[in-house]
Amino acid sequence: MKRVYVNEEVCLGCHLCEFECAYANSGAPDETGRPNNMFKAFNGPKTPVARIRVEEGEMRGDDRICFAVSCRHCETPYCVEGCITGALSVEDGVIKIDDERCIGCRTCTVMCPYGCLVYSDHHTMLKCELCLENSTGSPACVQACPNRAIVYEERQ
Amino acid sequence: MKKDSNMEENTIRTQYLVIGNSAAGIGAVQGIRSVDPSGQLLLLSDEPHHTYSRPLISYWLQGRVEPENMVYRDTDFYDDNGVTALLGPDYRVESIDGENKTAKLANGQTVVFDKAVIASGSAPFVPPIGGLETAQDDFTFTKLADAQGVRDVVDRVNEEGRQPKVVILGAGLIGLKAAEALNDQAESIIIIDLAPRVLPSVLTEGTAGYVQEILADRGLDFRLGRSIASIGDHQVTLSDDETLPYDVLILAAGTRPAVGFAKEAGIECGRGILTDEHQETNMAGIYAAGDCTDSMDISSGQVRNMAVLPNAFMQGQTAGVSMAGEEAVYDKGFPVNSLGLLGFYMLSAGSYTGDELVVNDGECVKHFFLGDDRLNGFIIFGDCPRAGIYTDLIRNKTDLAGIDTDRLFREPGIMAFGTQARAAKVARPH
Numbered sequence: 001m002k003r004v005y006v007n008e009e010v011c012l013g014c015h016l017c018e019f020e021c022a023y024a025n026s027g028a029p030d031e032t033g034r035p036n037n038m039f040k041a042f043n044g045p046k047t048p049v050a051r052i053r054v055e056e057g058e059m060r061g062d063d064r065i066c067f068a069v070s071c072r073h074c075e076t077p078y079c080v081e082g083c084i085t086g087a088l089s090v091e092d093g094v095i096k097i098d099d100e101r102c103i104g105c106r107t108c109t110v111m112c113p114y115g116c117l118v119y120s121d122h123h124t125m126l127k128c129e130l131c132l133e134n135s136t137g138s139p140a141c142v143q144a145c146p147n148r149a150i151v152y153e154e155r156q
Numbered sequence: 157m158k159k160d161s162n163m164e165e166n167t168i169r170t171q172y173l174v175i176g177n178s179a180a181g182i183g184a185v186q187g188i189r190s191v192d193p194s195g196q197l198l199l200l201s202d203e204p205h206h207t208y209s210r211p212l213i214s215y216w217l218q219g220r221v222e223p224e225n226m227v228y229r230d231t232d233f234y235d236d237n238g239v240t241a242l243l244g245p246d247y248r249v250e251s252i253d254g255e256n257k258t259a260k261l262a263n264g265q266t267v268v269f270d271k272a273v274i275a276s277g278s279a280p281f282v283p284p285i286g287g288l289e290t291a292q293d294d295f296t297f298t299k300l301a302d303a304q305g306v307r308d309v310v311d312r313v314n315e316e317g318r319q320p321k322v323v324i325l326g327a328g329l330i331g332l333k334a335a336e337a338l339n340d341q342a343e344s345i346i347i348i349d350l351a352p353r354v355l356p357s358v359l360t361e362g363t364a365g366y367v368q369e370i371l372a373d374r375g376l377d378f379r380l381g382r383s384i385a386s387i388g389d390h391q392v393t394l395s396d397d398e399t400l401p402y403d404v405l406i407l408a409a410g411t412r413p414a415v416g417f418a419k420e421a422g423i424e425c426g427r428g429i430l431t432d433e434h435q436e437t438n439m440a441g442i443y444a445a446g447d448c449t450d451s452m453d454i455s456s457g458q459v460r461n462m463a464v465l466p467n468a469f470m471q472g473q474t475a476g477v478s479m480a481g482e483e484a485v486y487d488k489g490f491p492v493n494s495l496g497l498l499g500f501y502m503l504s505a506g507s508y509t510g511d512e513l514v515v516n517d518g519e520c521v522k523h524f525f526l527g528d529d530r531l532n533g534f535i536i537f538g539d540c541p542r543a544g545i546y547t548d549l550i551r552n553k554t555d556l557a558g559i560d561t562d563r564l565f566r567e568p569g570i571m572a573f574g575t576q577a578r579a580a581k582v583a584r585p586h
Contacts, residue, residue, distance in 0.1 A: 067570070069582055072581075073586075078544075081473070082492070084179075084209055103221060105211070105494055106496065106503060106539075109503065110493070111547065114544070115570075155584070
């Protein structure tokens with residue numbers, strides 16, 4: 001299946017992916033269905049939370065190494081297997097979370113090998129659902145990446 | 157699943173029998189169906205409910221979870237998976253015959269099966285206490301019916317215009333989750349434990365005091381190193397003669413693997429049922445999974461009972477795949493816990509052996525247990541959103557030699573791994 005992949009060789013560390021992820025999932029769509037009221041999204045009662053995060057640190061030669069990490073949609077998803085409520089499930093290979101059933105117990109936090117679940121401010125966990133559940137339709141992080149450091153494709 | 161006309165009226169034939177309807181049983185169903193989409197599958201439970209999440213009973217009692225969200229899988233799960241689910245006290249398994257592959261039910265029916273998995277979970281252990289038999293409004297706390305019983309008493313006391321006095325025996329996971337659920341609904345909560353410290357299965361001696369202080373600050377009252385000597389009319393007398401009146405008494409001294417009928421059938425047991433790495437018992441065709449089993453803890457190298465939900469599901473899944481004839485191995489078992497109590501979070505995994513390293517990153521305090529360039533275990537206090545990266549080091553017995561551990565233990569991230577490992581983690585399918 002198509003997944004999000006990352007290449008640290010070309011990541012600029014601009015954090016646009018985080019910003020666009022948070023915005024795409026902000027749930028503040030206009031009449032076209034897209035969340036285009038950025039002011040409303042970022043100044044509302046709840047700060048939008050990114051499901052992707054850029055790690056930055058080490059130096060390689062003159063360059064600083066950066067890369068983004070988001071849910072790998074694992075074939076053996078420890079988060080789903082460990083979920084105590086059944087809120088996490090796999091649908092056509094995509095790992096989804098039902099926020100009605102999530103109680104924010106953090107079992108998935110301690111199960112995920114990549115550290116890809118994040119807390120929301122309403123006591124549930126959030127994760128990348130490849131933007132299939134929001135109005136963006138395909139990963140906003142990929143669309144936003146100016147250097148193609150994040151791609152959405154099928155790989156073996 | 158039809159009654160076989162060639163056999164007795166009272167006989168049910170099935171290819172697969174799953175005994176248990178919680179995490180391990182459901183894991184077994186999913187495991188079987190991942191290989192065999194259509195073989196006859198019968199699931200039995202002595203509780204009358206659709207599969208529900210046991211740990212949610214405290215959340216339900218607290219009022220944080222709606223009844224319809226108690227389900228562990230969607231309500232069409234049995235239909236979607238071709239499962240005949242027989243649920244209720246009639247369908248309690250009384251005995252099992254490993255030679256003839258039959259199980260006898262409480263209602264007198266016999267199930268004839270090709271392969272079975274025992275996922276019977278655990279049962280509360282209540283120590284012998286004087287007056288227990290005549291005690292009123294006392295509950296164990298592992299099933300939905302227990303929580304419903306507590307709810308009824310709380311409601312009744314509320315109708316009298318007051319809040320209940322709660323006494324809890326047991327400062328372990330179950331007792332403290334019950335305390336959390338009732339904290340805002342009770343006049344007082346007093347927790348008694350024979351052990352001198354809280355959460356002995358999750359915390360070290362050195363960290364238990366810290367957690368106890370935090371919980372005491374948030375309203376819980378402890379009587380540790382003491383036991384209940386006797387129970388009278390809505391009051392308990394402790395081993396040091398202190399008398400505590402109660403409206404609700406919760407008995408959460410511990411649980412034991414539910415191995416009764418398995419042991420009687422000659423299935424090898426330690427504390428729990430013993431299995432091989434495919435989850436098969438010493439009786440061919442009979443598997444076991446979840447809280448009723450003992451299994452290898454890869455973080456300590458010891459076989460033990462590790463009653464935690466993620467393991468139960470994974471063991472069940474391994475049993476199911478094996479029952480359906482494909483190769484599956486469960487070799488990733490170790491304790492993993494995430495525990496939130498009154499807004500305070502603790503994450504832990506593995507075993508607490510080796511050298512202890514304490515890292516305070518400002519957000520949380522992390523205790524790492526290290527030996528031979530491996531991470532054996534950890535306990536983290538506070539929110540640590542990427543703690544699973546540490547868990548994975550235990551799961552894979554990762555050699556820490558090539559990793560920037562200064563960075564990693566300060567801040568869990570993929571960055572601390574070498575270039576190749578990083579690429580493997582973010583640029584390849586998993």
